[in-house]
Amino acid sequence: xxxxxxxxxxxxxxxxxxxxxxxxxxxxxxxxxxxxxxxxxxxxxxxxxxxxxxxxxxxxxxxxxxxxxxxxxxxxxxxxxxxxxxxxxxxxxxxxxxxxxxxxxxxxxxxxxxxxxxxxxxxxxxxxxxxxxxxxxxxxxxxxxxxxxxxxxxxxxxxxxxxxxxxxxxxxxxxxxxxxxxxxxxxxxxxxxxxxxxxxxxxxxxxxxxxxxxxxxxxxxxxxxxxxxxxxxxxxxxxxxxxxxxxxxxxxxxxxxxxxxxxxxxxxxxxxxxxxxxxxxxxxxxxxxxxxxxxxxxxxxxxxxxxxxxxxxxxxxxxxxxxxxxxxxxxxxxxxxxxxxxxxxxxxxxxxxxxxxxxxxxxxxxxxxxxxxxxxxxxxxxxxxxxxxxxxxxxxxxxxxxxxxxxxxxxxxxxxxxxxxxxxxxxxxxxxxxxxxxxxxxxxxxxxxxxxxxxxxxxxxxxxxxxxxxxxxxxxxxxxxxxxxxxx
Amino acid sequence: xxxxxxxxxxxxxxxxxxxxxxxxxxxxxxxxxxxxxxxxxxxxxxxxxxxxxxxxxxxxxxxxxxxxxxxxxxxxxxxxxxxxxxxxxxxxxxx
Numbered sequence: 001x002x003x004x005x006x007x008x009x010x011x012x013x014x015x016x017x018x019x020x021x022x023x024x025x026x027x028x029x030x031x032x033x034x035x036x037x038x039x040x041x042x043x044x045x046x047x048x049x050x051x052x053x054x055x056x057x058x059x060x061x062x063x064x065x066x067x068x069x070x071x072x073x074x075x076x077x078x079x080x081x082x083x084x085x086x087x088x089x090x091x092x093x094x095x096x097x098x099x100x101x102x103x104x105x106x107x108x109x110x111x112x113x114x115x116x117x118x119x120x121x122x123x124x125x126x127x128x129x130x131x132x133x134x135x136x137x138x139x140x141x142x143x144x145x146x147x148x149x150x151x152x153x154x155x156x157x158x159x160x161x162x163x164x165x166x167x168x169x170x171x172x173x174x175x176x177x178x179x180x181x182x183x184x185x186x187x188x189x190x191x192x193x194x195x196x197x198x199x200x201x202x203x204x205x206x207x208x209x210x211x212x213x214x215x216x217x218x219x220x221x222x223x224x225x226x227x228x229x230x231x232x233x234x235x236x237x238x239x240x241x242x243x244x245x246x247x248x249x250x251x252x253x254x255x256x257x258x259x260x261x262x263x264x265x266x267x268x269x270x271x272x273x274x275x276x277x278x279x280x281x282x283x284x285x286x287x288x289x290x291x292x293x294x295x296x297x298x299x300x301x302x303x304x305x306x307x308x309x310x311x312x313x314x315x316x317x318x319x320x321x322x323x324x325x326x327x328x329x330x331x332x333x334x335x336x337x338x339x340x341x342x343x344x345x346x347x348x349x350x351x352x353x354x355x356x357x358x359x360x361x362x363x364x365x366x367x368x369x370x371x372x373x374x375x376x377x378x379x380x381x382x383x384x385x386x387x388x389x390x391x392x393x394x395x396x397x398x399x400x401x402x403x404x405x406x407x408x409x410x411x412x413x414x415x416x417x418x419x420x421x422x423x424x425x426x427x428x429x430x431x432x433x434x435x436x437x438x439x440x441x442x443x444x445x446x447x448x449x450x451x452x453x454x455x456x457x458x459x460x461x462x463x464x465x466x467x468x469x470x471x472x473x474x475x476x477x478x479x480x481x482x483x484x485x486x487x488x
Numbered sequence: 489x490x491x492x493x494x495x496x497x498x499x500x501x502x503x504x505x506x507x508x509x510x511x512x513x514x515x516x517x518x519x520x521x522x523x524x525x526x527x528x529x530x531x532x533x534x535x536x537x538x539x540x541x542x543x544x545x546x547x548x549x550x551x552x553x554x555x556x557x558x559x560x561x562x563x564x565x566x567x568x569x570x571x572x573x574x575x576x577x578x579x580x581x582x583x
Contacts, residue, residue: 099563192543206543235548304526315503322504324576326567336579341506353505354518357496360503361519374529376539381532383540415518416525432543 005029005162009071009219010246012165016062016069023062023070026165027055030072030116033163039144039484042158044077044135045085045118054114066112067226067246074164076155077118078125079105079210080199084115088201089123089133089151092327092347102199103231104168104210111226116164120154123349124318125175125203127151128421131412132351139408140183141480142447146405149179149421155213156183161484166214166223170200172207173306174401174425177437180213181400181450184439184478186220186467187213189425191457192432193238196231204313205236207306207429217438217468221245224460238458245461251469254288256462259393263299264424266402272443273399280397280440280451283473284466292393296385301378302427303419308362308375309430314352315359321347354415383431390456395466398424400437400450424452434460436467439476448478491519 004012004026015021031048051072058070080086080098087093105115122132130138130153140148141161148157152169156179159167169176171189180187188211195210202208212223225245231237260281265274281291323329323343330342348356362371389396402423411418428435433454440451451470455463496515500507507515542548561574570577 096567099560099566232551236544238544238546239549298532301529301532304528307522307526308529319504323569324578325564327569329569333579336581337504338506339579340504341500344504345506345508348505353507354515354522356503356505357499357515358519358522361495361499364499364502371526373539374534375526376541377534377537378529378532380537380540381534383543416521419525 003029005033005165008216009166009214010216010222012071013069013222016071017064023055023058024052026070027051027072027116030162030164033161034117036485037161037163038486040139040141040157040161041136042120042138042154042161042163043074043117044087044089044120044154047084047115047117051114051116058112063112067222068108068111068113071113071165072116073108073113074117074119074158074167075105075115076121076152076167076169078121078170078201079168080201081105081115081118084118086118086201087135088125089121089135090348090352091134092321093201094134094328096326100199103196103233104200104227107227107229119158119167122151122153123352124201124314125151125170125172126314126351126355128174128178128418129406129411130154131408132349134349137408139484140405141484142183142405143445144483145407146447147182147408149182149405151175152179152213156180156185156187159183159185159213159215160478161480166212166219168210168223168227169213170208170210171429172203172310173429174422176211176213177425177435177450177452178401178421180437181439181448182405184448184476185213185215186217186436186438187211188220188224188436189428189434190224190228190460191238191434193236194228194458194460196229196234196237198231198233202317204310205317206313207310217464217471218246218249220436221249221464240458243461245464248461249468250465251472253284253466253469256289256395256466257292257393258284258289258466259292259294259389259396261294261296261299261389261396261398263296264398266423269402270443272441273402273449276441276449276451277397277399280470283470284397287469287473294389294393294396296389296427298378298381298385299427302382302430303423305375305378305382305430306426307358307419308371309379311355311359312363312372313359315356315363318352318356323347379430382427386431386433394456394462396454398452398454400424400452404443404445404447404449428454433457434463436463438467438471439478440470440474441476491516491523
C-alpha cells in the first residue's frame with residue numbers, strides 16, 4: 001500500500017472500517033515519521049509507546065461503529081490529558097500531570113481514537129509564530145527557516161509533515177486558522193460554545209474555542225462531529241442537537257450569497273493575496289453562489305479591542321499560577337508575597353508577562369472605564385457589523401492572513417508587527433462566530449496561502465459545504481521534500 | 489497615555505510579577521507602543537453603545553448548588569510543588 005500516513009483521515013477511517021489495514025500498522029507508520037523527524041520540534045511529549053499498545057488492543061476487538069476507529073491523534077499541549085504531562089508550552093507547567101481529561105479529548109477517545117503525543121504551541125497560546133514556547137520554536141515543513149504560525153504551530157507543523165493524521169488546536173484570535181494557512185492545511189474555529197472548554201488551559205475565556213485541524217474539508221467535518229457537543233461542565237457550552245457534518249457535506253452551494261467586505265483590503269497587502277481572493281470569488285461565482293459587496297466598518301478596531309479584552313481575561317485566568325497548588329515554584333524570596341512574585345517572574349516567558357501586565361493595567365482602578373469598558377463597547381459594534389451583514393449574506397469570504405509564513409526571528413522583537421498577523425482572524429473571535437481557513441494557492445516562494453470563510457453562529461454545516469466546494473475547484477496539492485528527516 | 493518606571497512597578501506589584509531592573513526600559517518601550525496602538529479606539533464615539541456582556545445572546549445556565557465529588561485530597565495535592573501529607577506548604581505567614 002502507498003504511504004498510509006499521507007492519506008486523509010477520511011480515507012484512513014474507510015480503510016480501517018473495511019479491515020484493509022490494522023490500527024497497529026497505521027500507528028506504526030506515524031511513529032516512523034515522528035522518529036525520523038530531527039528538526040521540526042513539533043512534539044513536546046511523545047506517547048508512541050502507549051499509542052502502540054492502544055492500537056494493538058483495538059485490533060484485538062475492533063469497534064468499527066465509531067467516528068474515529070483505531071486512529072492515533074496528537075493534540076495541542078493545551079488540552080489536559082489524564083496522566084500525561086500537559087505544559088501549555090510553559091516552564092510554569094513543565095511537570096504538570098493532570099488527574100483529569102479534557103472534555104474534547106475525551107470525546108475523541110470515545111469515538112475510538114487514542115493519544116499519539118502532545119504538540120508544541122506558543123506559551124499559554126499567546127503568540128502567532130510558535131516562538132514563545134518554553135520548549136523551543138517549531139519549524140514549518142514548507143521551508144526550513146519559516147515559522148508554522150501560532151499559537152497551534154506544533155499542531156499545524158505535525159499535521160503538514162504527516163506526523164499525525166489529524167489534530168486539534170485552540171483559537172483565541174486566529175491560533176487555528178493562521179497556522180493552517182501558513183502550512184497548507186485546513187483549520188476551523190467553531191462557534192463559541194459549540195466545543196467544550198472544560199479541561200483546556202485557559203487563555204481568554206470569552207474568546208477561546210477548540211477546533212479541528214485537518215488535511216481536507218471532509219476530515220474537518222468528521223473531526224468537528226466527534227468534538228462538538230453539550231457539556232454541563234462548561235457554563236458557556238451550547239445545548240443543541242448533535243449534527244452529522246460529514247454525512248451532510250455537499251458541494252452544492254447554488255444560490256448562496258457570499259459577502260466580500262471591503263475593509264479587508266488593507267494597505268500594503270501583497271498582490272498574491274489579492275489574486276487569491278479574486279480567484280476565490282470567481283470559484284464561488286462559478287459554483288452558482290452570488291457575490292455581494294458588504295461593509296464591516298469597524299474592522300480596523302478589532303485588533304486594538306482584542307489587545308485589551310484578551311490580556312484582561314488572561315491576567316485574571318493566569319492569576320491561578322502562584323506556585324502553591326501546582327506548577328513551578330521559585331526557591332527565591334523571604335516571604336509568601338516574594339515567593340509569588342519570583343515564581344511568576346521565573347515561570348512565565350516575556351510575552352506572557354507582557355500580556356499579564358497589559359491586562360492588569362486595563363482592569364486596574366481608574367483605568368477600567370477608559371480601556372476595558374471601552375473595548376467591550378467596540379466589541380459590541382464589531383458584533384453588530386457581522387449581525388447586520390448576515391441579514392444579507394450566508395457567509396463571508398476573506399484572505400486568512402495578510403502574508404504567507406515569515407522567517408524565524410523576523411517579527412520577534414516587534415510585538416505590534418507580530419499582532420498584525422491576526423488582523424483577518426481576530427474579528428471572528430470577538431463576535432463568537434465560526435470561520436474556516438482552507439489552502440487556496442501559493443505565493444512567489446511557493447509558500448501556501450489560505451482563504452477564510454466566515455459563517456453565522458452555529459452554521460458550521462453551510463460553512464463546511466462552501467469550503468468543500470472551493471477546495472474541490474482549487475485542488476490544492478502540496479509536495480514537501482521532507483528535509484526535516486535529514487540528520488545533516 | 490505615557491508609561492514610566494513607576495507605572496511598570498505599580499502594575500507588576502498588582503500582577504505579582506517581579507520585574508528585573510534592567511528589563512524595565514524594554515518593557516516601557518513595548519507597552520508604550522502597544523498602548524499607543526490600542527488607543528486608536530478613542531477615535532470611536534461609543535456613548536450610545538452598551539458594552540458586550542455575553543457573546544452567546546443567552547443567559548448563563550444556573551445549576552443546583554450540590555456536592556458532586558469530593559474525597560480527592562490526594563489527587564488535588566499530587567501536583568503541588570511543596571506539600572506535607574494533608575496540606576499545601578507555603579512560606580511562613582504568621583510569626
